[in-house]
Amino acid sequence: MSALLAVDGISKSFRGLKAASAVSFELDAGAILGLIGPNGAGKTTVFNMIAGVFPPDEGRVRMDGRDITGKRPDQICRAGIGRTFQIVKPFGGLTVRENVIVGALASCKTVADAEREADRVLDLLGLADKARQPAHALTLPDRKCLEVARALATRPKLLLLDEVMAGLRPTETDRMVAIFRQLNRESGLTILLIEHVMRAVMALAQRIVVLNTGEVIATGTPEEIAADQKVRDCYLGEEAA
Amino acid sequence: MAMGRATRMLIGLMVALLLAPFIGNDYLVSVLILCLFNAYLAQAWNIMMGFAGQLSLGHALYVGLGAYAGGALFFHYGTPPWIGMIVGAAIAALVGGVIGFLGFRFGVKGVYFALLTIAFAEFTRILFDHFTWVGGSSGLYLPVVRADHDNLLLLRGRPAMFYYVILGLSAAVFLICHRILGSRLGYYWRAIREDQDAAQALGIDTFKAKMAAVMLSAALTAVGGVFYAFYTNTLYAESAFAMHRSIELILGAIIGGMGTLFGPILGAFLLTLLGELLTRLAENFGHGFEGVKQIGYGLILLVIIALRREGVWPRLAKRLGLDGEKAS
Structure with missing residues (x-):
């Protein structure tokens, strides 16, 4: 069986500085993969190359066997990849429901279908009672939730989560983890998450890729990663053991 | 039933506007034409x-x-303005497409994009000032016929006819905007307005x-430009393409409330x-x-920006109990 997402030796330099260097990993359909590493390790650079924000200098990205290297973000979305933004980007002047409808239009033929799909996703994420509020009035945890709702409404095969737990309280993190587990279990959603909150990564990810100074230094199960000496030296520190 | 209330008010307004020429004098009609045109x-x-x-x-x-x-087209070939509207609209869409292509393809954004639109307007003004085929x-000067009978096909006639034409055009553009705002394209536009990167990431x-x-x-x-030509009968590049016209036509939307359906109408009426009023007052005081x-x-723009940045309409809509309406 071939992988849903195949990242094959992608590199990116900014003004001569290597931000990502021959990064490769694969993600099978239905899997949850965590991408971790210290600040400046190149996580967001890798993420942006997959999401089409900028093309890699070298290497290919394949989704479902199709080459999506260098495609625009809207084409990446239509290839079945949904994403959230680390710094949330709600459509502030629109209501919460309208925000999600915009996402749902990517997967629905008519506006009426998109409205129904939006209501379903809002229910799923517990935002239904805030549906008519303007998005700029939401609290940060709710805005993070809205990011996820919008991306889910596009009905992606693969969901890219960029530090979606950052800034959440532990109870809110646990709620998010539960939602992603449910989505993964019930609809087979494949997830790639960049995350600093180890509590979430360890709870969610089946496999973890560790980046440091733009290179993959370790790949494995959460237990293997937690026990890896290189990873503990550069990132996790001794207390994670 | 906010929607029902809005529709009733709209119908009431439309009836009042339809009856206006029977009630008011020629002066009122000419002012209303200006209001509706703006x-x-x-x-x-x-x-x-x-x-x-x-x-x-x-x-x-x-x-x-x-x-x-x-x-x-009318001056040289006697072409009816309704055909002129199609031709004019096609030319404008083409030129708008060129400006849009240049701006959006090469990442000219915000203020710089606005400067690009001014540049095109200005050099077209100079171009038409030297374009002898159009004077x-x-x-x-469009040929004027005796104004005692109305020719709707050629838009030659009395002020009341022009009034109903611009009323019809305004109603049509309102309905077009209303339809689009609730459509897929309307959602796409508002998403792009709020955050372009997020819009693109959602497949737009x-x-x-x-x-x-x-x-x-x-x-x-x-x-609207074709209507203007047939209503005023005289065209100068200096005034048709004038910078102050570009400014005046956006003031109404800003003062009434950008992005709303009723804001531009309300703002244009208030401003006009x-x-x-100010022009009449000034005339009474003579020159100077x-x-x-x-x-x-x-001054009114200053007040609006200082006190009510979103425009007059959103607050008024709330007062009238129409704020539940999606588009307003």
Whole structure:
């Protein structure tokens, strides 16, 4: 069986500085993969190359066997990849429901279908009672939730989560983890998450890729990663053991 | 039942406007024509800025292109203005498409995009000032026939006929905006206005959606330009493409409330009536009050920006109990 997402030796330099260097990993359909590493390790650079924000200098990205290297973000979305933004980007002047409808239009033929799909996703994420509020009035945890709702409404095969737990309280993190587990279990959603909150990564990810100074230094199960000496030296520190 | 209430109010307003020429005198009709004409243009501009978030400060370009297309076709070939509107709209959409392509393809954003729209309006003004086929700097005069009977096909007739024509056009552009705002394209535009990166990540082809906004806004504005040509009968490049026209036609939308359906109409009526009042007052004081209308516009804009940035309409809608309505 071939992988849903195949990242094959992608590199990116900014003004001569290597931000990502021959990064490769694969993600099978239905899997949850965590991408971790210290600040400046190149996580967001890798993420942006997959999401089409900028093309890699070298290497290919394949989704479902199709080459999506260098495609625009809207084409990446239509290839079945949904994403959230680390710094949330709600459509502030629109209501919460309208925000999600915009996402749902990517997967629905008519506006009426998109409205129904939006209501379903809002229910799923517990935002239904805030549906008519303007998005700029939401609290940060709710805005993070809205990011996820919008991306889910596009009905992606693969969901890219960029530090979606950052800034959440532990109870809110646990709620998010539960939602992603449910989505993964019930609809087979494949997830790639960049995350600093180890509590979430360890709870969610089946496999973890560790980046440091733009290179993959370790790949494995959460237990293997937690026990890896290189990873503990550069990132996790001794207390994670 | 907020929607039912809004519809009832709209019907009431429409009936009042339909009856106005029977009640008021010629002066009232001429002022209302001006109000509706400005409301029409403000609404067309609002598609680009209010809905899709793309600032144009050169919309006089499309007024002028429409006016000259309709005017010149009638002057040279006797072509009915209704055909002139189609031709003018097509030309304006094409020119708008060129400006949009240059701006959106090469990442000219915000203020710089607005400067691009001014540049196009200005050099087109100079071009038409030297374009002898349409009269050059001495102007284009449309033949006037005896004004005691109305010819709707050729738009030659009395003020009341022009009043109903611009009322019809304004109602049409309102309905078009209403329909689009609730459609897929309307959602795309508002998403792009709020955050383009997020819109694109949700699968929206932002280039195509913005091009649609510019071209539709330009085409509708040009239709208004044809009306302008046939109502005034005289065209000078100096005034048809004038910078102050570009500014005036957006003031109504800003003061009434950008991105709303009723804001541009309300704003255009308020501004036009204020301008008319100030001009009349200035006339009573004799000369020396030439710029009083512009000063009045400047002051009201200042007040709006300081006190009510979202415009007059959103608050008024709340007062009238219409704020539950999606589009307002």
